[in-house]
Amino acid sequence: MREVDLIIIGAGPAGMSAAGRAAECGLSVVILDEQPVAGGQIYRDVDRASALRGDILGKDFTEGQKLTQRLDHKNITHLKGAVVWQIEDGPRVSYTHAGQGGTVCAKRLLLATGALERPMPIPGWTLPGVMTAGAAQILLKQSGIACKGAVLVGSGPLLYLIGSQMVRAGVPPLALVETQTRHDFIGSLRHLGGALRGWRYLLKGAAMLWHLRRARVPRYVAASSLAIEGKEAAQAVAFTSKGKSRRIACETVLLHHGVVPNTQTARSIDIPHQWDEEQACFVPQCDEWGRTPKTDVFIAGDGAGIGGAKAAALAGEIAALDIACDLGQLTSADRDAAARPLRARLINERAARPFIDSAYPPYAAALAPQDATIVCRCEEVTAGDIRRMAGLGCTGPNQTKAFGRAGMGPCQGRYCGLTVTRLLADANGVSPDETGHYRIRPPIKPVTLGEIAAMTPQETKADSK
């Protein structure tokens, strides 16, 4: 079995920059990443896509190449297409790579598993043709595929970004249907100070909106009563805006109302999480270096709380410095000196976040969906089912599994966990923290018996201690 100083899970901005810094400090690093190429979701396939369609995707995207270049270091082994399915004490990580199981051990483990789209359960969201806005971005970045006849629905700057990229690609969206209200905007002004420090983000947002307006993409705000209509596939988006009922016929619906930390890996090793009211999601417990209560495990990037790609890259470097110090490659004075400028930049990167979070809150009706709406996509469990379970005495998400299979399908609660917690918390009149989240158990990704059987022989767990 291979043994290294540091294992990093995820080759997005946090994972790539952490690997780069750790390698420069003299640590041996293995990066395990599910994707066939480095970049994560935000910089998906950046090396290839920049050359082919950098003009459509923009400079914020092509800049990701600076991070992929850092992986070219003799101390870094990047296992592309490696699917992690189990983490044990050690830390010891089991994965599948090229159809074969493998195991790697390290002195430290960094989880850089990024974010997921916040689940947006509205009527019709399971129909073919409905995707996340992030999915549309991935199609564009990785495959050069644009969605035709698409309506963008939800809230947040990502909708403006994908909308303006679609305009540049020559396939503009049919409409932009936004759920945030004027009231949200006025409320967000209390964070204007921070927003002005993060002025670059505001300027970019304004430029993208201007671009959409100039392309004559119709924009509806304060939309409510959202529903996607269709039988075999999405055919239209229906909603109410400014007191008027509207219906837009379309082929594709792209949903987005923010992203949330992908906590699946951290939860599988019992890292404690707490509810973050500002971002309406669970975040793992870690210190200013990203160190969790399991002291040999660190978390960096959006997986530790949403901050965006640039903040993630800085957090990755900061975690790498502390890990290098742990392993005797840096003195604590050198670590602190190297971290100081990074922290200053991190504060700036995060400055606009409270403004963005309150100006573009999640769509309220998707946080507490109507009874008939499916919340667990895999097992087709509705919000009404969850409320009925609460009425029968169900207090936590784990019990919903026994009551009615919620969270037991192949996605293992990734796209229903937050909704189920929220529904139970509301129904039982307790906090999300008290309600808790699904217990996540390995395998955290599917693995076949054949892949396990093909694993190279290794010592037993007892021997390796």
Add this chain to the structure above:
Amino acid sequence: MKPASSFRELTPAPESALADVRFGTRAVRLPLGENLAAALLLAGIMPFRLTPVSGAPRGPFCMMGACFDCLVEIDGVTRQACMLTVTEDMAIDMPAAGKGDGDA
């Protein structure tokens, strides 16, 4: 005949780089090495599967390996289409109610 697709390729793949693939009873030609879910979408394939619970049609939702809605069956193994690349002679079946193990 190629079915209508809701997706458009910005730069079409050259003919030489296409692989012959079977999806259910249909023969389709997909760009070799391309992400399988993306290639099937472009070829107008929809749905990818029917749910084991109600038989409802589903297709790709997240494109990043998290939602498991793009599941397809390859050589009897249920797999995420968005996590695979197109290879020559790929034989794909559609997971459906009462057929195969949708729980993966």
